[in-house]
Amino acid sequence: MGHDELAREVLERVRRALPPGESFSLHEPTFEGREREFLARCIDTGWVSTAGRYVDEFEARLSELTGAAYAVATVNGTAALHVCLRLAGVGPGDEVIVPALSFVATANAVAYCGAVPHFADASEETLGLDPQRLAAHLAIAAGRRGGELVNLATGRTLRAVVPMHTFGHPADLDALAAACREFGLPLIEDAAESLGSLYRGAHTGTRGLLGALSFNGNKIVTTGGGGAVLTGSRELAAAARHLTTTARTAAGWEFVHDEVGYNYRMPNVNAALGLAQLERLPQLVERKRALAARYRGAFEGCAAARVFEPPGYSESNHWLTAVLLETDDMAARDAVLKALNDAGIGARPAWRLMHRLPMYRECPRMELSVAERLERKIVNLPSSAHLAP
Ligand SMILES: *Cc1c(COP(=O)(O)O)cnc(C)c1O
Numbered sequence: 501m502g503h504d505e506l507a508r509e510v511l512e513r514v515r516r517a518l519p520p521g522e523s524f525s526l527h528e529p530t531f532e533g534r535e536r537e538f539l540a541r542c543i544d545t546g547w548v549s550t551a552g553r554y555v556d557e558f559e560a561r562l563s564e565l566t567g568a569a570y571a572v573a574t575v576n577g578t579a580a581l582h583v584c585l586r587l588a589g590v591g592p593g594d595e596v597i598v599p600a601l602s603f604v605a606t607a608n609a610v611a612y613c614g615a616v617p618h619f620a621d622a623s624e625e626t627l628g629l630d631p632q633r634l635a636a637h638l639a640i641a642a643g644r645r646g647g648e649l650v651n652l653a654t655g656r657t658l659r660a661v662v663p664m665h666t667f668g669h670p671a672d673l674d675a676l677a678a679a680c681r682e683f684g685l686p687l688i689e690d691a692a693e694s695l696g697s698l699y700r701g702a703h704t705g706t707r708g709l710l711g712a713l714s715f716n717g718n719k720i721v722t723t724g725g726g727g728a729v730l731t732g733s734r735e736l737a738a739a740a741r742h743l744t745t746t747a748r749t750a751a752g753w754e755f756v757h758d759e760v761g762y763n764y765r766m767p768n769v770n771a772a773l774g775l776a777q778l779e780r781l782p783q784l785v786e787r788k789r790a791l792a793a794r795y796r797g798a799f800e801g802c803a804a805a806r807v808f809e810p811p812g813y814s815e816s817n818h819w820l821t822a823v824l825l826e827t828d829d830m831a832a833r834d835a836v837l838k839a840l841n842d843a844g845i846g847a848r849p850a851w852r853l854m855h856r857l858p859m860y861r862e863c864p865r866m867e868l869s870v871a872e873r874l875e876r877k878i879v880n881l882p883s884s885a886h887l888a889p
Pocket residue numbers: 576577578579602603605606664690692693714715716726727
């Protein structure tokens with residue numbers, strides 16, 4: 501099949517799944533609940549910035565929803581990840597395992613700590629970190645030195661493993677946790693895309709020592725900009741709160757800080773928006789699931805492409821629906837993307853892989869053939885909840 505013919509076929513099937521319309525963006529938020537009401541109330545209280553009751557309420561709702569004992573709201577998901585890594589002890593000169601197939605924030609958060617990302621390959625089954633191949637890689641590439649796990653090639657200490665739940669689909673957390681146990685590394689989840697996604701009945705972001713959520717405008721639920729740290733540890737939650745509020749100590753009206761902290765706390769006005777959005781999370785997940793099913797139906801019997809479907813053990817929020825092309829020719833993918841976008845359908849590729857970005861080109865990595873193949877096959881389709889049948 502030529503590229504043009506492939507592009508025509510994909511376009512025709514995508515059109516079949518979408519409602520009538522001229523243009524479709526990849527993802528847009530919807531405000532159909534009590535957003536205006538909560539925002540107006542927040543403004544009326546005068547508390548719009550870094551303190552106020554909406555932040556506390558938002559955190560309480562997050563813990564209830566996810567089952568995490570503690571949630572600490574932050575200015576964005578990248579900040580949440582940065583704090584997670586700091587709390588896990590990641591510091592200058594360390595290495596942290598992150599997926600090559602991820603949004604740049606996962607690797608950036610490592611770099612913010614003065615540490616170096618070490619890129620690991622993806623699983624075809626989940627699109628997340630491949631636990632078996634990661635364990636096999638570490639068995640060869642890493643060794644114990646003075647109680648620490650060291651990358652034998654670079655001499656740097658490996659400090660954590662950060663899987664990411666790609667497009668909302670849970671990575672294989674049981675197997676990843678087992679690999680982390682085997683090598684004595686803490687598990688930190690980048691759950692930025694997976695609010696509302698369950699792995700064997702448990703919410704993503706709660707399996708590891710720490711997890712990070714994002715409420716950016718393109719995520720399933722938005723606060724404008726925002727994020728959260730999830731943890732089961734009271735001490736880590738207190739430390740996250742401290743570090744995100746400029747490390748200010750309880751010293752009455754004096755301004756006293758006991759370390760270099762960050763101004764990372766979520767403002768009250770963002771939390772007010774988020775609370776209204778969270779009320780609609782179950783409905784948003786349901787609509788996204790319905791949209792994914794509709795795309796699946798439209799691609800039934802298609803030999804050239806299929807809609808990615810997560811394994812049966814996960815209940816995904818289906819944040820983004822991806823089509824996987826049968827061919828792994830990047831030019832074919834680009835022809836499909838061009839045809840869709842020319843027709844007003846805002847399809848997008850996955851992220852350019854981290855080890856191909858200029859600032860991460862020299863970073864250590866395992867063999868990345870699956871991620872490289874997936875990069876050439878993935879086409880993400882418009883996935884806004886309002887497109888659901
Ligand atoms: C969105 C996202 C983040 C963090 O996002 P912010 O825009 O900083 O809230 C981190 N990792 C992944 C995989 C993401 O998709």
